[in-house]
Amino acid sequence: MIGELAIIFIGAVLVNNFVLTRFLGLCPYIGVSRDLKAAAGMGLAVIFVMTIASAVTWMIYYYLLLPGPANLWAGLLGRGGDLTFLRTLSFILVIAALVQLVEMALLKTSPALYRALGIYLPLITTNCAILGVAFLNIDYFFGSAGALEGSFTKSLVHGFSAGIGFTLALILMSAIRERLETADIPEAFRGAPIAFLTAALLSMAFLGFTGLI
Amino acid sequence: MRRLAREFTKGIIERNPVFALLLGLCPVLAVTTSLDNALGMGLSSTFVLVCANVLVSIIRGAVPRKVRIPCFIVVIASFVTLVELFLQAFSPDLFDSLGIFVPLIVVNCVILGRVEAFGSRNPVHLAFFDGLGMGIGFTLSLALIGFVREVAGAGSVWGYSLIEGYEPALILALPPGAFLTIGLLLGLFRLRGRKTRGRAL
Numbered sequence: 001m002i003g004e005l006a007i008i009f010i011g012a013v014l015v016n017n018f019v020l021t022r023f024l025g026l027c028p029y030i031g032v033s034r035d036l037k038a039a040a041g042m043g044l045a046v047i048f049v050m051t052i053a054s055a056v057t058w059m060i061y062y063y064l065l066l067p068g069p070a071n072l073w074a075g076l077l078g079r080g081g082d083l084t085f086l087r088t089l090s091f092i093l094v095i096a097a098l099v100q101l102v103e104m105a106l107l108k109t110s111p112a113l114y115r116a117l118g119i120y121l122p123l124i125t126t127n128c129a130i131l132g133v134a135f136l137n138i139d140y141f142f143g144s145a146g147a148l149e150g151s152f153t154k155s156l157v158h159g160f161s162a163g164i165g166f167t168l169a170l171i172l173m174s175a176i177r178e179r180l181e182t183a184d185i186p187e188a189f190r191g192a193p194i195a196f197l198t199a200a201l202l203s204m205a206f207l208g209f210t211g212l213i
Numbered sequence: 214m215r216r217l218a219r220e221f222t223k224g225i226i227e228r229n230p231v232f233a234l235l236l237g238l239c240p241v242l243a244v245t246t247s248l249d250n251a252l253g254m255g256l257s258s259t260f261v262l263v264c265a266n267v268l269v270s271i272i273r274g275a276v277p278r279k280v281r282i283p284c285f286i287v288v289i290a291s292f293v294t295l296v297e298l299f300l301q302a303f304s305p306d307l308f309d310s311l312g313i314f315v316p317l318i319v320v321n322c323v324i325l326g327r328v329e330a331f332g333s334r335n336p337v338h339l340a341f342f343d344g345l346g347m348g349i350g351f352t353l354s355l356a357l358i359g360f361v362r363e364v365a366g367a368g369s370v371w372g373y374s375l376i377e378g379y380e381p382a383l384i385l386a387l388p389p390g391a392f393l394t395i396g397l398l399l400g401l402f403r404l405r406g407r408k409t410r411g412r413a414l
Contacts, residue, residue, distance in 0.1 A: 023243035088316040089290040135313040188404040196396030203389040
């Protein structure tokens with residue numbers, strides 16, 4: 001089990017990095033990577049929400065949508081209660097509500113953390129990496145016959161590692177972009193174009209991790 | 214009539230969602246390994262955008278301002294589910310190669326952005342043409358990137374090979390090639406825009 005979890009971790013952080021290989025969460029990646037401090041704040045917020053979202057969406061899928069003995073309203077609906085087609089709709093609503101809840105809970109319990117992450121939390125609702133990790137969890141850890149063994153722990157670890165991978169890419173990028181501020185770049189390429197070209201080089205470097213697992 | 218034409222054309226070049234506004238980037242980079250994937254993604258997004266824009270415009274009087282974003286998300290997610298089921302039934306190959314990016318149309322910021330900025334404030338016919346124009350602009354950008362990547366990365370167009378004995382630049386079909394293509398195209402468009410209009414974009 002520990003070995004499998006380690007493979008999931010390395011896979012999500014390095015081999016299939018969420019930003020550089022899977023292209024998830026590009027809007028904040030280009031938008032918030034101008035300075036290192038903001039990048040770190042955004043990264044922390046993403047790790048936090050991704051881990052919680054993985055746990056919550058797993059429970060929604062397993063207990064409410066997937067047909068089978070675990071389904072809470074199978075008896076009510078008949079036909080085994082297959083609601084998996086509601087996956088997209090329910091996940092995005094749950095994630096939107098979750099981000100609101102996390103924001104309120106942080107404000108009450110830890111004002112210091114709220115000040116650090118607060119402005120990034122609303123942005124996270126439309127961050128496709130969060131919804132993406134929830135879908136990938138379903139694709140990876142649920143077979144055609146239902147949940148695979150240890151799928152809850154694996155989903156949790158996968159969500160956490162995906163957040164770490166996102167943060168790693170974001171921090172690398174912002175460190176490079178701080179240097180680029182003073183570099184002599186042709187005018188047409190300043191801003192987004194050079195950021196994409198930098199991302200291309202980073203992505204090429206991460207391609208070197210292929211075959212690690 | 215002139216208003217209609219303006220709402221329709223603005224999204225295609227002048228305010229192109231990808232190259233001018235830098236929105237909806239994830240599918241733009243992820244599914245553009247070939248022209249047919251790019252077109253499939255573009256058309257699916259256009260369908261969702263037009264339908265959501267029109268429906269939101271119809272219900273705009275009935276939605277309270279405070280809960281408008283969740284309402285819009287439900288509308289968008291419903292149409293995305295329709296597209297998902299449709300592709301699964303009629304084009305399973307495309308559905309497989311687009312992968313999780315089909316359900317992820319729901320978080321495409323072009324769609325939520327247009328619905329919030331335009332559909333929720335304008336009458337139905339304008340919302341329809343705004344959505345159609347923006348959708349076509351999005352589709353064309355995807356197709357352009359898909360075309361460049363397929364030609365250079367696989368030496369073919371729409372699956373037909375172009376030049377005998379061409380050694381494909383594999384890097385363009387791999388993830389770094391997506392960043393490379395969009396970075397270069399964006400820079401070139403800005404260069405041209407500055408020359409023709411005499412100012413930096």
